[in-house]
Amino acid sequence: MNTSDFNYDLPEELIAQTPIEPRDHSRLMVLDKQTGAVRHKHFYDIVDHLNEGDLLILNDSRVLPARIYGKKPGGTADIEFLLLENRGNDVWEVLVRPGKKVRIGAQVVFGEGLLTAQVLDIIEGGNRLVKFRYDGFFYNLLDQIGQMPLPPYITEKLQDKERYQTVYSKEIGSAAAPTAGLHFTDELLERIRAKGIRTGFVTLHVGLGTFRPVKVEDVTKHQMHSEHYFMPKETADMINETKEKGGRVICVGTTSCRTVEAVWQKEGCVKESAGSTDIFIYPGYRFGVLDALITNFHLPESTLIMLISALAGRDHVLKAYEEAVREKYRFFSFGDAMFIE
Structure with missing residues (x-):
């Protein structure tokens, strides 16, 4: 498996430079991981794709103005x-x-x-x-x-520091935002909870390694950066209860995904846990916890596009990305979202 297998053509003008207002009015591509079929929605429609008994896992890390x-x-x-x-x-x-x-x-x-x-x-x-x-x-x-450490592909100055924070950010320590969560508003979260969907929080402090390119052609030779995580007992209990009752564990962002899967690998189950993880998820990986994922559109040849390819299949992901380019979706940190169900 080669790094170049995860390349795609992206016109520079589709790289989002500023956040959408309001937060939940970004576009949402819904991707069926089994068939590769896609539907085009807005992020506030995410409620329609969540079921009573599902559990959303959110990363509550807060970005340092570093x-x-x-x-x-x-x-x-x-x-x-x-x-x-x-x-x-x-x-x-x-x-x-x-x-x-x-x-x-x-x-x-x-x-x-x-x-x-x-x-x-x-x-x-x-x-x-x-x-x-x-x-x-x-x-x-x-x-x-301090100023927000925006990714190198964002050249516009950020007018409001809070727009590079999720509305539920709490634990200070990230060098970059867990950007899939930027689409949520307090009101949208209330609508989600009112439908009988629970929310659980984990903490993974995002390092700048998330922006480092993969420099080896053989994917298996890449060494991931290490990041600190914490899985609270309350969230671990909710994950186990959701699984037992047949609900879905839906991670908001690749950081939440890496946290729950790191705990699963380290402990052999989901329980309160803390430490550092350099877990690298790419096609062939078997997920132990995650059932579905809310995420943004990621850089070509990045570890993040490899992760979502492990969930939905490389061919499905690349075809979905080609359609996103045709439909002029906005890409990367301040861009639009994808729900892989």
Whole structure:
């Protein structure tokens, strides 16, 4: 199985640069994973495709405004930090641009002194370990001075930071949004629950590795990035009850999917669990928990299009994507949605 097997042609103008308003007015392609048949709807129609007794699994991770710009003391050139991982005790792994100017021991000042950082080490891949110093609450400072780390294919400036957060985001820690959830509104979730569909939350903090291209031609040789997850007992219990009663477990986004399947693989069942996962799902994978998936349209040759191909079949997925291009669907993070049922 080759990476090039998951390629498709996408006109650049179909890459969504701004979010749709209201959130649930994006388009929705419904894909039958057995037959490959597609139907064209709007996202607010998702209620019609969910049944009483189904369970929606949502990733409640919240995106850090993790891109910050500072200067060396007395310097004039901007230095960009992208916060990747909290290592504890105010030490973070960060991506630095331009990296050549920021050596071990260097100090960088942000927000006119609200936040300072000292470089402790340069680690594999060129990222830095830095220690921050500040007064007050770190995440409040980030809200003041930070920008959302939008994917590289989005060039428009985001006017409202909350539009790159889901309405149910709670647990701070992601470097990118779990974008399938961006389509939900509080009102739509109320309609879903009123129909007898339960919602359960998991946490998977999305890393920037989600945007890294697959650089090997043999899919099986690709090494996935690792991300932290948490499966609460309440959600685990709901999953088990849903399965026992014949309902469907429907994951909202590939991050929720990777969480439930990682727990299944690690524990041999679904129960309260926490840790890191580098689970890689591609065709041939047998799902242990997930029955259906709400997702966005993904980049060519990405691990995400491989994941949905494992669920619906590569041929069905690529034909659906060809139709989405013909119908001028909007692609990627701020784009339209697909329900694979």
